[in-house]
Amino acid sequence: MQKINIQQSFPQDWIRMFTHLANLFFEEAKIEIEDMDDAIQVVFNVKQADGTWSGESTLQWKGNTYHSSFVEKEENGDDKQRNRQLKRVYSHLFLDSLEQATGMEQAWGILTGIRPTKLYHKYRKEGFSEADTKKLLMKQHRISQEKVDLLAKIVDVQLGAIPDLHDLKNEVSLYIGIPFCPTKCAYCTFPAYAIHRKNGRVESFLDGLHEEIREIGKWLKDRDINITTIYFGGGTPTSIEADEMDALYQTMYDSFPHMTEVREVTVEAGRPDTITPEKIEVLKKWGIDRISVNPQSYTDETLKAIGRHHTVQETIDKFWLSRTMGMRNINMDLIIGLPNEGLDEFKHSLNETEKMQPESLTIHTLSFKRASEMTRNKNKYRVADRSTVEQMMKRGEQWTAANGYVPYYLYRQKNILGNLENVGYAKPGEESLYNILIMEEVQTIIGIGCGASSKFMDPVTERITQFQNPKDPAAYILTFEEYIEQKIEHLERIFPNRPVVTEKI
Template identity: 65%
Template sequence: MNIIVRGIQDKRYERNLQLIADLFFEDSTLAVTEEKDTDAFNIIIKVEIGQGTIYANASTEEPKLSASRTANYISKSTEKESFRQNKNVVSHVFLSILQQYTGMIQKWGVLTGIRPTKLMHKQRMNGAPAQETRTHLKEQYLITDEKINLMEEIVDRQLTMIPDLYKIQDEVSIYIGIPFCPTKCAYCTFPAFAIQGKLGKVSSFLAGLHYEIQETGRWLKERGVKITTIYFGGGTPTAITAEEMDALYEEMYRSFPDVEQVREVTVEAGRPDTIFPDKLEVLKKWNIDRISINPQSYTDETLKAIGRHHTVQETIDKFHLSRKHGMNNINMDLIIGLPNEGLAELQHSLNETEKLMPESVTVHTLSFKRASQMTLNREKYKVAERDEVEKMMDLAQKWNKDHGYVPYYLYRQKNILGNLENVGYAKPGEESLYNILIMEEVQTIIGLGCGAASKFIDPETGKITHFANPKDPKSYNEGFIDYTRKKIEHLETIFPQKKPESTHM
């Protein structure tokens, strides 16, 4: 679909309008121009600013469609704020035209960002009543009641689990990235290098990671900054040996302040083909009992198609093995819309999940990430149509509710099937605190390891500064000292000097 938008002239609108167009069409191109293209879908948008109001109108000639939007306008605003107001009304009428043209209703309205619940948290932090918040989300972003209800349930759950969520800026969480996997999944864009034949890289990578942990821990102790949660991700953190895991967790306890007081430590053991008794014993030794074992699907043909070299039975066996070794909080991921899967296959996966009843179930919707093998070879992968994907999400939502799981975090992605979302469900009290903190962006997350991303959040202003370690082990190994120094410099700018509290050495 080729779309031409005339009338607004300002090229700054293009990116946002393109993102909205992508919600409706798989392969769309969009240009803001005054040149009519008879081979394109031409939309004319006009914006008028009056005293205290802003008005936008969109129309098309063939077929004849129209939409309008009037909103309050703050005249004494900066140029940036003024453009934001213009962009909102333009987005409204553009979305309305495309909904009329296609017959599709976008339940998330004009939202294209990945963290919708942040909008509701912002309203609550400002003291807005619940009904006022609902009205704001419906009018400002065109979000449907269905999605607002989901947001409300999630925000309530998050504040139950972390009552001090809005006052936690003076602490940090730690993300530790292990960039190795047995094989790389076709949909994956995370740092994940096949571990076979890379043992030299693993050992040198771990030396750099130990250094990052030591130096970061030293700084946190000196400043008296507490750690809220620690999360080992990747890749697959259990892809390394039991001995390497043992040394890494020992370093964590030795270097970080008051690890015994950290609210939660999680290790993603996502690939069942990396879980063995010796590794589970190491986890138990260091008081870690929250892990992920991710089936993604309970259909062997699907696992083979997406590059996961383990079987469904191995997932089940490793779940029971983990229970036997004291893993009391297990998360399992399922992905909606994997190749050749529809409602029947999802129902089968849910039936198998019911036999295990993990503490939490994260339901992802397949996203065609730009650099994944699945996206680069998309013609090879047959996925469900939009209507069926929506029915699959409804089925997963109902299953979780019927089995006592509650939604507690949510995020969206570009190129996600059906313009849907990823939702984490958990038994009440078993929610992942780290998942809440990383999604709501209320405190600094320090990323250590290959491909680890840091978010430095100023406790006073809320301004977010991003910093990422390199994604490949070679570059990481060559520069980890420099990356550690730069992260500590960022920390220096947002945390004031204060005396350290008691620490366990």
């Protein structure tokens, strides 16, 4: 743990800000106001005069001293805006000092949030040109030219895929979570429980899920609210049996309004060991042809190490089974930085992917999520260093461009290797609309099922309220009716004037 002594008193939310920035440079950092032995010492001097914020900082570490300065014109606004700008000034000084001291450059600058593209959209909606938006991101947030250009490209693709992206506030999308997997991967913190049929847990969960779909569907149908996209996630939605999938899609079509107008329905079949001809026939029956078949890696030893009980060959076989049986839009995921993998292993994964040419490919960077098995037993897993993961990401960018893919969504996570990003690539016209909508937070996403997170966005204020269903199937079974009522209360609040539609006799 790296100790950092900031010789000035700050509120707790500021301490969190400094900690997030410090963690970009050190595996774990501890910020303290009081003196600590062997700590990095930081002193700030920030002042306001003549409509300008100006600041200086001094950082001392290992016998060396580093000086930083930053000047920015004062922005007009309320106390909240003033506090936001002041935080930005301190962030610039702190980041610059740490970059000097460590020799590490942060391509994402002072950004520690997960949605850089949302910030790009914000500036464009405020009337800034593309050139001015790029300048703002580089000046105010210290984002590199390379990353700013990537954001611009992604936003352009998003608006091509969904031209009315910013006009969908009065529609909703749905996330339906099924919390079962054959096994739980070592890096995973999603609601994912090894599926078994003891004590009727799966059947009881599905009974609750059907009821939740019916009740939320009734509310939407009664108010004639359109659904933009539907996404079945988890866990692995194809962990349940084919007849259970069939019944679930029947309830979906019976319950939700205007299903023929829904732009996209996706089912994650991420674990190849759950895919069968019978389940693909069910998907085809309901017109669902967008699925994921996720290898993560094309090295069998890696799959064993991370707890995925399938082989590379099974991934390949299930991809071609899905393709030959009519799955038109297949996504695949690869993860950079998995245990014992370097650039050679990642090149091999890309070479294997090239033989299949899925419609979309998401390249994730490994993140040590707090509740994952991999984080709890970090010493057990040897992962690539920062330089190697950067090379792997660069190779992924080159490979996707050479194979006709374009980047269409991006998000970041805390504790992500190399302070990099996760990028979704797609063949032009094959982008996942749901992935764009969930990342850009432009409409309400209703979470249904175990561990499903809802984001209720007020169409007027655009304020977002989050709501989480229970993660554990046993808790969900006991409380789903209560959670249905609470979600409907949220919906009533953000759509207060939608009249109830009565059927004509």
